[in-house]
Amino acid sequence: AQKITQTQPGMFVQEKEAVTLDCTYDTSDPSYGLFWYKQPSSGEMIFLIYQGSYDQQNATEGRYSLNFQKARKSANLVISASQLGDSAMYFCAMREVTTDSWGKLQFGAGTQVVVTP
């Protein structure tokens, strides 16, 4: 069964606007971590932000913030003040800590973001 769901295959956003990328997850593990990666057209995966299941506050890294709603099992990525260089595929991923010692990640299908001038 799909453990990470990203319902938006693609979206357009205007430069300087904020954009929210949806991610819902499914786990019964009480200890887990949620990651967001960016993949530009060049192909490399760039780590953006992390949220642990026990973290009390939403994670932020520069223009990236994670809207973590534990009860709803959602971990949406918010990119503020979009730039043309933000055009990329974005992946949400999860690690189930209790059941996995190795740091394996499960990925969603991804959301393609295109930033327009």
Add this chain to the structure above:
Amino acid sequence: DVKVTQSSRYLVKRTGEKVFLECVQDMDHENMFWYRQDPGLGLRLIYFSYDVKMKEKGDIPEGYSVSREKKERFSLILESASTNQTSMYLCASRPGQVLGAYEQYFGPGTRLTVT
């Protein structure tokens, strides 16, 4: 600076050929991973390794094998390539047995076409 390299960015092979995809990391990481990426499916784990000569199957190991003879190098092997193995292959590494937020570091990917 953290670095994961993959032997080829693009590779074209014929059906039935034996294919080797090489991955090298310079961070002294214990854990290494091979994923394939397909549109609409995201990344799916093929195999991973947590030590030299140690390996575990991921979610889609069929048709693949791996080799880890040295800590820094993790190879993915397609014993007899088939057209349904045409895909983007991504290697990643991570320190072993660490707690908290520790992401995987990815290589640039190998786009494999099997004709």
